[in-house]
Amino acid sequence: MQVVLEKVSKSFPGNGGSIAVLEELNFTIEKGEFVCLVGPSGCGKSTLIHLIAGLERPTSGRLLIDGSPVTGPGRDRVVVFQEPALFPWLTVRRNVEFGLKMLGIGEAQRRQKSAQYLKMVHLSRFADAYPHQLSGGMKQRVAIARALAMDPKILLMDEPFGALDAQTRRLLHEELLEIWQTTHKTIFFVTHNVREATVLGDKVLEMSARPGRIKGGFQIHLPRPRRESDPHLIVIQQRILLGLKEEIAKVVKDEDLDYLVERME
Amino acid sequence: MKKKRIWRALAPWLFLLALWELASWIFAGVPSFVGILKLAARDFADPSFLIALAGSLKRMAMGYLAVCLVGIGSGLLLGRFRWLDDLLGTLVSALNAMPGAAWVPLAVLLFGLNEGAVIFTILLGATGIVVVNTSFGVRDVPPLILRAARTMGASGTKIFWHVIVPAAIPRIIDGLRLAWAFGWRALMAGELLIGSIRGMGQLISEAAKQRRVEELLAYMVIIAGIGMVVDGLVFNRLIGSQVRARWGSA
Ligand SMILES: Nc1ncnc2c1ncn2[C@@H]1O[C@H](COP(=O)(O)OP(=O)(O)OP(=O)(O)O)[C@@H](O)[C@H]1O
Ligand SMILES: [Mg+2]
Numbered sequence: 001m002q003v004v005l006e007k008v009s010k011s012f013p014g015n016g017g018s019i020a021v022l023e024e025l026n027f028t029i030e031k032g033e034f035v036c037l038v039g040p041s042g043c044g045k046s047t048l049i050h051l052i053a054g055l056e057r058p059t060s061g062r063l064l065i066d067g068s069p070v071t072g073p074g075r076d077r078v079v080v081f082q083e084p085a086l087f088p089w090l091t092v093r094r095n096v097e098f099g100l101k102m103l104g105i106g107e108a109q110r111r112q113k114s115a116q117y118l119k120m121v122h123l124s125r126f127a128d129a130y131p132h133q134l135s136g137g138m139k140q141r142v143a144i145a146r147a148l149a150m151d152p153k154i155l156l157m158d159e160p161f162g163a164l165d166a167q168t169r170r171l172l173h174e175e176l177l178e179i180w181q182t183t184h185k186t187i188f189f190v191t192h193n194v195r196e197a198t199v200l201g202d203k204v205l206e207m208s209a210r211p212g213r214i215k216g217g218f219q220i221h222l223p224r225p226r227r228e229s230d231p232h233l234i235v236i237q238q239r240i241l242l243g244l245k246e247e248i249a250k251v252v253k254d255e256d257l258d259y260l261v262e263r264m265e
Numbered sequence: 266m267k268k269k270r271i272w273r274a275l276a277p278w279l280f281l282l283a284l285w286e287l288a289s290w291i292f293a294g295v296p297s298f299v300g301i302l303k304l305a306a307r308d309f310a311d312p313s314f315l316i317a318l319a320g321s322l323k324r325m326a327m328g329y330l331a332v333c334l335v336g337i338g339s340g341l342l343l344g345r346f347r348w349l350d351d352l353l354g355t356l357v358s359a360l361n362a363m364p365g366a367a368w369v370p371l372a373v374l375l376f377g378l379n380e381g382a383v384i385f386t387i388l389l390g391a392t393g394i395v396v397v398n399t400s401f402g403v404r405d406v407p408p409l410i411l412r413a414a415r416t417m418g419a420s421g422t423k424i425f426w427h428v429i430v431p432a433a434i435p436r437i438i439d440g441l442r443l444a445w446a447f448g449w450r451a452l453m454a455g456e457l458l459i460g461s462i463r464g465m466g467q468l469i470s471e472a473a474k475q476r477r478v479e480e481l482l483a484y485m486v487i488i489a490g491i492g493m494v495v496d497g498l499v500f501n502r503l504i505g506s507q508v509r510a511r512w513g514s515a
Contacts, residue, residue, distance in 0.1 A: 053416050073415045085413035089431045089511050099417030102427070132513025150417060 001066055001076060001153035001186050003029040003052060008061035010047055011211075020211040021047050024061065027205060027214055029154070034180055034187045036197035038240060039207030040248050045190040046082060048212070049158045052188065053079045075103065078152040080160045084139035086131040092118065092142050093127040099150045117145040120179060137161075137168040141175070148179065154186040162191070173199060177224055194240045198233045199226045206240055209247040216243060296479045304483040314468070318487075321464040324380055325452050328387025332444050336392045337437060340399020344433070345425065350400060357396050365390020365451030369458045380462060383455035390451030391444040398440025402433030435512050442500040449492050 010022040021044040029035045039045050050056040051063060054073040063070045065077070078099070086095050096114040105113075118124050121141040131139055140160050147155055161169040177200065180187055191197050197204045198220060206215045218236050226233060282298050289297040308314040343350045343357070368389045372382035406429050414428045456466020465488055472481040 050412075055412055055415060073418070075418050077416070079413070079416045081409060081413060083409060085407075085409045087410060087413075087428065087431070088513060089434065098414070098419075098427075102414075102418045102423060130511055130513060146417075 002031050002064075003154065003186075003188070004062075004064040004067075006062040006064070008051065008058045008063055010044070010051060010056065011059050022051075022058075023211040023213050025212070025214055027217070029186060029188055031153075032184050032186055034189065034200060034202045035205065036189045036191060036201030036203070037205045037207060038191055038194055038197045038244065039212060040209050040244060040251060041192060042251070043207050043210050043247070044212035045192075045207065046158050049079060049156050049188070049190055052154075053077050053156055055079075075099065075150050076153040077156055078147040078150045078154075079156045079158060080140070080143045080147050082158045082160070082162060084131070084136070084143045086139055086142055086146075088131050091128050091130055092123060092134070095131065095142055096146045096149050098146065113149050114145075117149045118142075120148065121145045121175060137164050137172060140164070141172065144176070144179075148183070148185075152185065154188060157187065157189045159191050160189075161196070162193070169196070174225065176200070181224075194237050194244065195228045195233075197240070198237050199228055204236070204240065206243050207247075209251045215247070296482065301479055301482045301486060304479055305486050308483060308487065317463050317465060317468050320462065321452060321456065321466070322491075324383050324456075324464065325387065325448060328384040328452065329391070329445065329448050331384065331388050332391045332395060332448055333441060335388065336395025336440065336444060337399050339392075340396040340437070340440070341403060341430070343396060344400035344403025345429075357393050360389065360393035361397060363389070363393075365447055366454035366458070368451070369455050372455065373459060378459050378461050382459060383452060383462065383464075386455040387448045387451045390454075391448035394443045394447060395437070395440040398443070399433065399437045402436025402440075403429055405436070406432040435508050438500070438504055438508060442496065445495055445500065446492065449488075449495075453488065 005025045005027055008022060008025040009020065011018040011020045013019075025048070037045060037048070047056065051058055052065075052070070054070045054077065065074075087098065090098065093111075093114050096117055097110040100110045100113060114127070115124065118127055121144055123138060123141055123145065126134065126138065131142070134142065144155075144160070161172050164172070173196070176187075179185075189197070189200055198218075201220060204218045204220060206217065207213065208215045218240065220233070220236065222230065222232055285295070285298045289295040289300075339353075339357075343353060365386055368386045369382070372385040372389075376382040376385055410428060410432065411424065414424050419427060452464075453466050456462055456464040457470050458466075460467055460470055465484060469481055469484045469488075472478075472484060
């Protein structure tokens with residue numbers, strides 16, 4: 001599926017006026033592409049995911065999915081959230097089947113799908129466990145299986161591995177790439193980890209500090225699996241990091257400024 | 266480890282009861298606790314006691330059923346519709362501020378000296394806490410799982426029944442557990458004050474009037490025992506373990 005953003009802005013009402021979170025985003029995610037987006041904390045990455053998912057509306061600009069504007073959530077766009085948003089009262093299997101049940105798909109077919117995707121994320125043995133019995137990485141894998149079971153055209157991933165240790169993350173990277181290569185889904189992957197972005201993406205977009213803008217983009221043509229320490233990647237990583245450092249410096253300065261202004265009042 | 270904790274829970278009981286037993290040997294007026302327990306055990310072979318107990322339990326069951334239906338029903342509505350909560354929220358708070366026993370005189374005026382008055386007392390004494398817990402449970406569902414459900418095609422009533430209500434269940438059960446305790450007290454208050462209905466409340470008030478202290482204490486032991494058994498066995502063991510197994514908390 002193709003996602004096109006044309007001058008997409010988003011602001012939230014906040015103390016008195018409105019706070020601009022995203023400003024005039026223009027970019028395209030092509031069908032089958034693996035696009036990563038990196039940006040400093042608080043720059044509006046989750047907000048952007050919510051916009052594409054249809055959970056929020058842009059304040060201005062156009063957001064097109066295969067040519068038609070987004071009007072709300074749809075099963076063609078499923079989100080893997082920053083924290084694993086599993087339903088605690090359902091077993092792993094039933095979590096994976098939840099969306100299918102909402103679609104009115106029968107029991108037998110649901111079973112078959114959940115079994116298939118739990119196998120894909122290597123959690124077949126835990127089908128009858130409850131979420132609180134799983135580790136953080138396992139929970140995120142369930143969330144991925146649940147998203148895949150919806151058979152979406154695009155997978156929107158909001159720092160899905162942010163809370164995991166490096167080894168687990170690497171393992172899940174491998175699994176995700178394998179899934180991407182076998183299912184040919186479009187993936188939009190948000191992270192604040194530059195190395196993660198360069199290892200995974202066909203394209204890495206860099207976002208500025210709030211209000212979030214697209215600062216730049218890097219095409220990465222290296223074959224997968226990639227090594228984080230690949231010299232080509234390191235060059236790209238350095239360039240992205242340099243840009244991000246500027247952004248982070250901006251935020252810090254801004255806040256110092258706020259602080260000083262507050263003290264003067 | 267587990268054994269240790271059981272002993273820790275039993276220790277203060279054993280200590281107090283030992284003191285009591287000792288006191289009963291020394292002072293003539295103090296009834297023996299062992300005697301009271303024997304009396305309580307013997308009560309269960311006494312048909313007139315069993316009739317009174319059955320009467321109380323029947324009224325409790327009816328009242329509690331009404332509390333569950335009305336409490337959960339209105340709690341779900343108040344949690345779901347903000348405007349309804351704006352409209353009725355303070356009324357529910359007022360209801361919660363009122364001790365169950367304070368409803369008895371009004372209940373008697375409305376229903377007369379009969380079972381209806383007792384059930385009415387239970388209903389008003391215990392419903393508020395269920396309403397509050399249920400509506401809070403509904404409102405406190407984490408936005409994250411609501412968002413997740415929406416991205417998977419759930420909306421409106423589907424979200425309500427498949428996400429919001431199950432997410433609220435631990436809170437609803439908390440409310441029901443408290444309502445059991447409140448209802449049990451309201452039952453006793455009603456039966457005691459009304460006096461003419463065959464039940465546990467009447468038994469203790471008669472025993473007190475006729476200064477049959479040992480019997481009075483035996484009845485009290487039974488009343489507390491039933492309350493504890495339902496709370497500990499039904500709510501903690503049976504339902505609580507289910508909730509812990511699924512929700513991982515509460
Ligand atoms: N519903 C909302 N109402 C008001 N402000 C909001 C809302 N949602 C997000 N914001 C603000 O928008 C900004 C961006 O938030 P967002 O969660 O998109 O950041 P993020 O880039 O995902 O950060 P992180 O990397 O820490 O997850 C923040 O300053 C936040 O306070
Ligand atoms: Mg975020």
